Amino acid sequence: MSIIADDNDFIHPEKKGKNPVIKPESIEYDKNFENCIRPKNFDSYIGQSALKETLKISIAAAKKRELPLDHLLFYGPPGLGKTTLAGVIAEQMGVDIKITSAPALERPRDIIGILMSLKGGEILFIDEIHRLNKVAEEILYPAMEDFFLDMTTGKSQTVKTLRVPLPKFTLIGATTKAGELSGPLRDRFGIIHRLEFYTEDELAQVITRTAGILNIDITEEGAHAIAKRSRGTPRIANRLVKRVSDYALVKHDGKITEDVANKSLDILKIDNFGLDSTDRALLKLIIEKYDGGPVGIETIAAAIGEDVRTIEDVCEPYLLQAGLLQRTPRGRKVSPAAYRHLHYKNLPPEQQGLF
Numbered sequence: 001m002s003i004i005a006d007d008n009d010f011i012h013p014e015k016k017g018k019n020p021v022i023k024p025e026s027i028e029y030d031k032n033f034e035n036c037i038r039p040k041n042f043d044s045y046i047g048q049s050a051l052k053e054t055l056k057i058s059i060a061a062a063k064k065r066e067l068p069l070d071h072l073l074f075y076g077p078p079g080l081g082k083t084t085l086a087g088v089i090a091e092q093m094g095v096d097i098k099i100t101s102a103p104a105l106e107r108p109r110d111i112i113g114i115l116m117s118l119k120g121g122e123i124l125f126i127d128e129i130h131r132l133n134k135v136a137e138e139i140l141y142p143a144m145e146d147f148f149l150d151m152t153t154g155k156s157q158t159v160k161t162l163r164v165p166l167p168k169f170t171l172i173g174a175t176t177k178a179g180e181l182s183g184p185l186r187d188r189f190g191i192i193h194r195l196e197f198y199t200e201d202e203l204a205q206v207i208t209r210t211a212g213i214l215n216i217d218i219t220e221e222g223a224h225a226i227a228k229r230s231r232g233t234p235r236i237a238n239r240l241v242k243r244v245s246d247y248a249l250v251k252h253d254g255k256i257t258e259d260v261a262n263k264s265l266d267i268l269k270i271d272n273f274g275l276d277s278t279d280r281a282l283l284k285l286i287i288e289k290y291d292g293g294p295v296g297i298e299t300i301a302a303a304i305g306e307d308v309r310t311i312e313d314v315c316e317p318y319l320l321q322a323g324l325l326q327r328t329p330r331g332r333k334v335s336p337a338a339y340r341h342l343h344y345k346n347l348p349p350e351q352q353g354l355f
């Protein structure tokens with residue numbers, strides 16, 4: 001496909017004083033904290049063992065061939081370590097990584113600029129890649145496949161077509177919604193992997209590691225108490241360890257024991273399944289107002305005052321995997337386990353007898 005670009009588009013974005021790259025340090029959420037605890041290599045990257053093994057082989061093969069790694073797509077709920085893994089891969093390959101996200105690549109010049117700024121072997125990480133618009137996607141196809149940009153420049157009679165070579169690079173895409181990626185884009189990734197929720201033991205290791213970096217005193221039982229309520233997600237585990245550490249410091253002697261962790265998490269209203277007040281409001285709404293469902297996602301979102309995307313990306317994946325919620329063609333339904341968890345005695349008629 002040809003891209004119509006005005007002459008300005010051929011100026012390197014940094015020379016124009018505008019760079020579409022979102023630097024890691026500008027990513028939201030307590031950036032300094034997140035950056036200092038982010039694992040930098042495979043040894044400190046906990047869990048996801050099958051994925052790590054596959055990646056180590058791909059990296060070793062790419063190095064032997066002296067070629068960049070195949071394009072990679074990681075998918076899974078937020079906070080499971082997709083961005084972190086991209087950084088680990090860059091470190092392992094000994095190359096630089098540029099981090100951006102699809103909403104920052106709205107105009108053709110954004111994606112063209114970033115592609116033209118890449119150096120040989122570099123990694124381009126695009127977060128939320130399912131949100132790329134059609135034009136940006138079509139610019140990416142020849143770039144990913146043949147390392148070329150096809151562009152036309154000038155206006156009407158002076159129009160010129162250019163095939164601009166790009167250095168060989170690796171694209172790492174991350175998405176919470178693999179199903180929303182267009183087929184042609186998905187097909188251009190050589191390696192596609194799903195990140196799994198972490199086990200309690202793995203999260204306890206994440207917590208102990210983070211506590212070590214932050215000089216927080218924590219017992220093994222304390223780490224497990226936090227891990228149990230971290231929804232299988234390292235980002236949440238890290239957030240909770242910090243909150244619990246504040247509580248331990250102010251209300252106790254600073255040490256996180258099982259008892260201190262549990263008391264603190266109770267105060268934060270995070271229950272023993274790791275559910276917070278939004279998750280509980282969602283389940284209670286379906287139980288109390290819709291007899292357990294099914295009910296449409298838009299109705300749920302409007303009733304609890306959250307946007308659909310937050311519910312789909314943040315709340316639902318864990319509720320589904322914990323077996324508390326079910327997705328049906330007619331909408332969301334809560335499971336008997338959710339009734340039990342929230343201490344409801346009466347199930348809707350169709351679910352009675354399932355206990």
Ligand code: ADP
Pocket residue numbers: 034035037038039044045046047048077078079080081082083084085174206234235238
């Ligand atoms: P995603 O890109 O999937 O939303 P991130 O890569 O930003 O998630 O990870 C969120 C945080 O969780 C990171 O700051 C990192 O410290 C931590 N983290 C993620 N995966 C791991 C892991 N496998 N081991 C240790 N910490 C991890």
